[in-house]
Amino acid sequence: MNITRTATALTVTALVAGLAGCAGGSDSPSAALTTIEFGLPTNMGANNSPMAVAEAMGYFEDEGLAVDIVVTGDSTSIVQGIDSGSLDIGSTPPEPIWQAMTKGSDLELVYNYIRKQTGSLAVLEDSPIESLDDFEGASIGQYSLGTSNMFLSEGILASAGLEPDVDFSHLAVGTGAAALQALTSEQVDALSLWDTEYAAFEAQGTPLRYFTTDEVASLFSTTYFTSTAYAEENPEAIEGFGRAMAKATLFTATNPEAALRIMYEAYPDTLVAGNSIDDQLEVDLVALNRRIELLTAGDPQGTQSWGAYDEAALEAWTDFALGAGIIDSAVDSIAAAPNTFVTAYNDFDGDVVIADAENWSAE
Template identity: 50%
Template sequence: MFRKQILIRAAFVLVGALSVGSLAACGSDSSPEEGAPAKVRFGVPTNLGINHTPLGAAIGLGYFEEEGLDVELVITGEEGIQGVATGQIDIGTFTPDRIYQVIEQGGPQSDLVMVYNYLRGPTASIAVLDESPIRELEDFAGATFGASDVASANLLISDAIVGTVGLKYPEDIGHLGVGIGPAALQALVGGEVDALSLWDTEYAAIEAQGIKLRYFSVPEQEALFSTTAFTTTEYKEQNPEIIEAFGRAVARATLFTITNPEAALGVMYETFPELRQAGVSEEEQLEVDLIALNARLKLLELEDGMQWGEYNPDNVEMWMEFGADNGIIPAAIEDWESTFTNEFVDAYNDFDPAVVEKQAQTAGAE
């Protein structure tokens, strides 16, 4: 079993789902002392889970501190985009659909820009029990989708999937917040919902328990990247070195996770003990969590010719078209090139991969 040999050095604050008002309390008016680490308020929309392993590893392995950053992790809930837009969060992560919605609406809080392409493919799909009578998309008429909560961005994708056959929410389908993990599974098995609208790691964890699922998606999803890091144009222009350092730490942690997923999970367990399940041995939990994490790795790996954090402009344009065609955003954003940047990609990749790979390969060695 992996035993972490590295001190946990990056700052960590878990504040729970926050209101925008309480987000303001995370800010600081003090100027950093010369030579001190740069403080970064980093927002993620959901409580940490196995799907956050590379981000958690960047904290637990000390990569952020090595890059000169003092990272405060804030769990924002669905208000994370507004938190970034108003400057209460410096760098956030979210799925593109919600970011595009805010940008398309316009106004003073719409000046957002995606800066690091984290999950390079789609995580969302609709899942039903294998024995479900639902066999075609048209069969979802009258069905209820269970999601982590009713504001989940995954429901946008699920609605778009069934929208390709003319089904619409709320006329033809329903939404119900059922949580994740055992609660979501119970809602599906117990018939409270007809299908789940979750993501890859959650589905993998369910199937690891011997429950077979069937999945529904559409070909248009294949080019859609998922969770992405974003900030405001103002923050990007004023803090390029912070963004570069942040992305480089994430890139290093992503490579570590891909190289040795078990070691990365060991970092997560030790850094965030609240992730450990009561009454389950670490070995038993690791076995299940590895299945979930391995399902995620294919979305973290680099495609040929791409670098860590890089966006494929063609995929950004496809997102615009998919979102506009399927009701995720009212209309395509004409100036879609301004919604992302690859200007920091060279800096993200300015590290020696062999050093990270060796660290991962030897992690936990006695």
Template identity: 35%
Template sequence: MPARTLVRRAAAAASLALVLPLAACGGGDGGSGGSSVAMTLATPTWNAGIASIAVSEGMGYFEEEGLDVNVVLTDSATTQAQQIATGKAATGAISPEPVILGRQPGKNLDLVYFMSYYKDNIYGLMVPEDSDITSVEDLRGKTVGAISLASASVTQAQVGLEEAGVPADSVDFVAIGTGGQQAAAVESGKVDALALLDTSFQVLKNQGIALREIEVPGAADLTSGGLAARASDLEEDPELYVKLGRAIAKGVVFAQANPEAAIEMLYDTHPEAKPSGLDEDAALASGVSVLEARLANLGIDDDTETYGELDPAQLEAMVQFLLDAGTITEPVDAASLYDDSLISDINDFDHDAVRQAARDR
């Protein structure tokens, strides 16, 4: 079977749940504008990569906006899209694939980004440093490990293989979970390569596993998305999304200014995120390195005064990436995927004051 057909079928399977009856879904926690709000993240556990969200909780940034936010951890962006589309969550930091797939003929998903979160591409492909694999072409007949087969990292790797002319059925993708499971898969030789995300790679490096990056064709200019919501909810209650966005932006600004304080707050509020078997200093250092790997892809630095802008060119590149590989069959207007009208209000806070509060911790 041709590789392009396999990639199309994988995409169709991943998006099957997105063909949803959206009538009578306008209420619920997500779209009512009430103080109790749910947001989703595609991660199985709390970890250093999402420490900025723990800061928004711990520093009371959500509370300052009058919000009681329930952070729901999910297995994939597809699950996130389902939860937002059905009104079970107001928003989620979600990768673009299901958002774009939801605009294909026969789908009735209408999610729109109102803010960037993962500004740059957090997904990638790496191999052990001493591997003889030097390009995706060398993955033919090899085994690639991922957190789960529903991960966007698998989608990107498969599309990259397609772009390079490597048949999808010549590469075996396997789920290897998180943390120690990933390390064991590499050290035992169970996998030849890893399709993971920035923070997972850093965790492995912290464990002394030397890795080398393999370029995924077409992936360099992609975005990993941001905060998305139903278009109807954004129109009906923009103030809710301004409040959510502002609280999340403050957490990112704080974490960038003082990663150590952000990790300490994460470990205090979500102790399950703390690495086991390490003393306090080592656990802190490990968490900081993972958070810094994520911050490098969030589009934040010491001088940022407008956080959350999403580059339309990156969304266009994402659409073209999926279109070229046959993952989607119809063009999607990238501009329709993003509404930047709330960015000014989201950033209506004193960024320097947040940075100073971080440094004073």
């Protein structure tokens, strides 16, 4: 697996070598493998560790796939990449997808990855902000100014009648230590990030308070999507990609420590300078375990529903997006997420994957 980090125009700025020495992987994709250009809005970290598992355990290669990760830094660029054909499959929460659809983009949601909502607004425990109304005049820290979490936070605050750039503002603060420093130094009043980031902050001793709405809390989060044309022309690639990610998610849920150690080996940049692996595991396991609760909500292994979208959840998403002003016209979310590939995603022996995870060793 290669990672390409890009600017918003998808211009390559660096290329990181793939997963050398990992089980089932290879230094360069075989000519016999189908390459998928996969758009990821954030850098590799505990929240994305199943991707590393899918490569290291050979799940992608078993499906005849070689996956190149293109890190864009924001979600909007991924939608643009899918539209232009420079990306094959993308990862983002739904907000920018709905927005693009209202402007004529022909997109299809193909795999429901994070089955519950990850995003919310967070403040320090002793913050004077006690309600959504108190966000008037606030500066909110975002990973970037093209992130889907910015749209989500605007939707949350719209429920209190607050408008962006009128009643509150956004500031790009990144993630990790930089985002936490922006909050604790009062550069921003709140953060609009996601579950694993917040869990890591709290694990390191910074208690937070959270703000969302019942409607937002019920929504699914990150989804995999593509163009309708790509889905029609490459069904086997999508089926294989989704099945590999279902296996990797089950592996991660079974043995999260193994998933993290696999990620550290494959992506040494995920290790914080000066931290021992044991110290980082202590923090990352808290974050990853919180994410696993959302990845496995509704027991997808037991119900054989990896990747599946619920129609009520799709309707709830577009109702929220329309009511919050994220989109200015309705979209047919049910037609855009037809669950075409769900049976194929679930066509694997879960007991084998569980055994692989339980028996995994770094030796």
